[in-house]
Amino acid sequence: MPFWKHSRGKKWLALITLGAVAVSVPATAQVKPGNAAGANPIIRDKFTADPAPLVIGDTLYLYVGHDEAQRDEMFNMREWLVYSTRDMKTWTEHAPIMNVKDFKWAKADAWASQAIEKNGKFYFYAAVEHDATHPGKAIAVAVSDEPTGPFVDARGSALVTNAMTPRGTHSWEDIDPTVFTDDDGTSWLAWGNRQCYIAKLKPNMIEIDGPIREITPPHFEEGPWLHKRGKLYYLTYASLDRKTQRDEHVSYSTASSITGPWTHRGLLTGSGKYSFTIHPGIVQFKENWYLFLHNATLAIGDMNGAIGRRAVTVEHLQYNPDGTMKPVVQTEVGVSIPRVR
Template sequence: MKATLLTVLLGLLTAVGLRAQNPIIRDVFTADPAPLVYHDTLFLYTGHDTASVQETNYKMPDWRVYSTTDMVHWKDYGTRLSVRTFAWATGDAYAAQCVYRNGKFYWFVATFQRNADPNNKAGNRGAAIGVAVSARPTGPFRDAIGKPLISNDMTLDQKHGWDDIDPTVFIDDDKQAYLYWGNGSCRWMKLKDNMTELAGPITVFRPKNYIEGPWVYKRKKLYYLVYASAGTKPEMIGYCTAPTATGPWTYQGIIQGNVPNSGTTHPGIVDYKGKSYFFYHNGSLPSGGNFRRSVCVDYMYYNPDGTIKPIVQTTQGVAPVK
């Protein structure tokens, strides 16, 4: 009897110990998570914060890749893409997302053009969106087109030069791919089948309280636009829904409040092995903060009408899956 009870207790302790602890990446500072499910594996693409404790601005030199098959144990592939990969680029590695299509992986990134002045909208100056490509989810990646896909002179509705950031790509059921991005306003346009050319005009819209960091996906018959929105720090996560990938978008409210020790947060949403997951970042690691952020993941749940239930931020993280 005692042996049986001890076995049960040890089993429970083991199960508890297997839960992923938030933040899930604890040896380096990571931000702006973008999950991708490929076959049986969830790949996670992140930014990389390297600012010192004393620094008062971002220092983000590259992007990293991780993977898991159980949501608890994460394999670290290290840096897999850098601003230096793009001969036309300079500055920081802002939020990015990798998507799979036609046997290739396309990593859409935001950075700045070389010799750019972020306060000057003239010419091609300011933030820009590039795309890298690889035959494998972990690379090696190369610049797919040798120039920005979106340059700052293509978007003139915002006066600041860092408005062309945070790309996200959604591929609809009819195989049409859409690119969404933007700080201050949200933009979208169609992509050609090769994922490296634009296929139409840029449409600009402003969801309620929108700041940056859009993430677009479809669940059943409903389309979701989730984004970093105005809040109290200032960023919380709000969202809209629509009957199509291009709108019209209906504001549905806030689903995630402020995160610990960081004024920014960034959504990344995916279904994996029967559950829905919400990735984000906070500044809760020791010596963490606004410029030293860390990726977390918690469960995501829906109401019967398709609206999203508020995200419960936890420190114990999610349970393992097989």
């Protein structure tokens, strides 16, 4: 596919086909991988993208976007889905947690999301296309009493709009939210495309508290993810060196403070197979660390993987003694075999 079709510009935005019909899914349907349990892709009956893991007790919940692109469509995403596991091999599908129509002020695009627990409630942050009152991409926030929903709009308006980040260069910079709560209980939101932003959240989790700062690392494209291990903060993201790379890779930076300064650490992974985009999600679960990604290797019926038909994968993640992350090789076996210790 020519590179211009991948670029996040007006050409491909004009090609997106919008939809508004939710798909009803049995709440306890089981995903049955074609290979060993835990092999990649981990979800094989739907095209899914932008994985965001959340651990609650002995269960890992995985929030994903639902790719529904037909034939030569670029992106057609209307709803967000959630899966759960207790063993990283058997995944339970729950009912869709939200449709983009549930945000009355949004007009399209159920793009990348992440959920977090705070004060006994679950907050869900997602990228959508705002209606004409605030043109451009925006960050929405919803709330639920349960990790599997149902989620409802927590504000009745966008948490972040394009007008709030005037330093940016384009109207789709306010996408791909990641949310992180530090040891002192303070929660932070980061997001962006081409420019990476970070802001503190108020304790109610639905308002920005203070200034929006830009923390754009080298070759930042989109899909930031914040996590902490020990005393070190990590900013992992989809990167693109436009001089040498055709597809997105995963890079990361580290810092001793959530506000930086951030030290660039280079590549964590290569590109997702057959996919221009890639989206990292990192979590510790039952003493092991995992890196969730997506590629475009899945075929369902006569529909092959494509830029708008992606598939979520997971790999073991390991750290060096100095806290840097060991490079991850993407595989078909995934976590179906124990990690090398």
